[in-house]
Amino acid sequence: EVSITKFPADERKIIAKAHDKYKKARAGIINTRHGQIHTPAFMPVGTKGTVKAMLPESVQTTGADIILGNTYHLMLQPGAKRVFKLGGLHKFMNWSKPLLTDSGGFQVMSLSKLRKITEEGVIFNSHIDGSKFMLSPESSTEIQYLLGSTITMAFDECTPYPSTYEQAKSSMELTSRWAKRSRKAFYSRDGYGQFGIIQGSIYNDLRLKSALDLIELDFEGYAIGGLAVGEGQELMFKVLDYAPDLLPINKPRYLMGVGKPADIIGAVQRGIDMFDCVIPTRSGRNGQAFTKYGVVNIRNSKYKEDNTPLEEDCLCPACKNYTKAYLHYLVKVKEILGAMLMTWHNLMYFQKLMLRIREYIAQGKDFDFIS
Ligand SMILES: CNc1nc2cc3nc(NC)[nH]c3cc2c(=O)[nH]1
Numbered sequence: 001e002v003s004i005t006k007f008p009a010d011e012r013k014i015i016a017k018a019h020d021k022y023k024k025a026r027a028g029i030i031n032t033r034h035g036q037i038h039t040p041a042f043m044p045v046g047t048k049g050t051v052k053a054m055l056p057e058s059v060q061t062t063g064a065d066i067i068l069g070n071t072y073h074l075m076l077q078p079g080a081k082r083v084f085k086l087g088g089l090h091k092f093m094n095w096s097k098p099l100l101t102d103s104g105g106f107q108v109m110s111l112s113k114l115r116k117i118t119e120e121g122v123i124f125n126s127h128i129d130g131s132k133f134m135l136s137p138e139s140s141t142e143i144q145y146l147l148g149s150t151i152t153m154a155f156d157e158c159t160p161y162p163s164t165y166e167q168a169k170s171s172m173e174l175t176s177r178w179a180k181r182s183r184k185a186f187y188s189r190d191g192y193g194q195f196g197i198i199q200g201s202i203y204n205d206l207r208l209k210s211a212l213d214l215i216e217l218d219f220e221g222y223a224i225g226g227l228a229v230g231e232g233q234e235l236m237f238k239v240l241d242y243a244p245d246l247l248p249i250n251k252p253r254y255l256m257g258v259g260k261p262a263d264i265i266g267a268v269q270r271g272i273d274m275f276d277c278v279i280p281t282r283s284g285r286n287g288q289a290f291t292k293y294g295v296v297n298i299r300n301s302k303y304k305e306d307n308t309p310l311e312e313d314c315l316c317p318a319c320k321n322y323t324k325a326y327l328h329y330l331v332k333v334k335e336i337l338g339a340m341l342m343t344w345h346n347l348m349y350f351q352k353l354m355l356r357i358r359e360y361i362a363q364g365k366d367f368d369f370i371s
């Protein structure tokens, strides 16, 4: 068990009874001010203060212990100060469990128009109305404080893929300078934590330097950034074959933006504890359901008279009360209930996957099952 507090090193009781082939897989519990996080954990993405098409209490029934909020979107609308005045993001969105907020950098680069990266931070124009904003280690950390985030992410630069060694080196060094400023700006409170994000692209010496720079700052946890950016699973696993081992064994390790079930299984086997990905929610809204039989594209006409559930033993509302024919119809006619039921099922599927992984690790069993 690790607590997101200033935990002394001796609190390292990670349940690591993993199968010897997966000696790096570990199951544990992160204790926070807003409750426990059972790891390996999957965090549904709640970009704009809502997990799209889901009520927070429905997200809770899927078994999620923690959800992710995006700083970039929330700072533009409704604004961090307004959320703070209204009691913080937990109250605003009626989610009382842990919240992890990202630090905004990644989304600025992918969403905003016109942006300028300086040593100070990133200056950008809102993709909504073009107004000018600046995100820096200090402002990002303050915004996340105003949102009331349980786990705050350091402000980093996600090194694009591919990058030359020189490009990756200077980008990683910027991230290290920004991590130091982020750590200094963090208001440390018991039960809250801040995670550093290591970069270094696919270069192991840069990954090591990034880890050493960030370990010095004694973060409560560490994320591996700069992956799931187009490098492909093989190259991602090649980095994950060594990068998690550079990080403190008694602190949570979070792989940002990952991923499909097979990616999650492979990353857990390499020592990763936390994940976030839009796949279950976004693909659910697009009519893709994850099932033990593989991905079902419910819009396919072969389902239009299929009177069976997505999964006969799934306890989600979509499977308990409806058929593939009904889901096919709802998604075809773009009924809101279609997005709701498909999302609910996918989130339940991902949480069931994590539960099975945690159980297999705790029993020291092999969990190479194809999800
Ligand atoms: C907030 N900082 C930050 N976010 C990220 C989000 C990501 N999401 C993906 N794939 C969907 N890769 C990512 C990398 C980073 C990264 O390196 N840094």
Ligand SMILES: [Zn+2]
Residues within 6 Å of the ligand: 310, 311, 314, 315, 316, 317, 318, 319, 320, 344, 345, 348
């Ligand atoms: Zn289901």
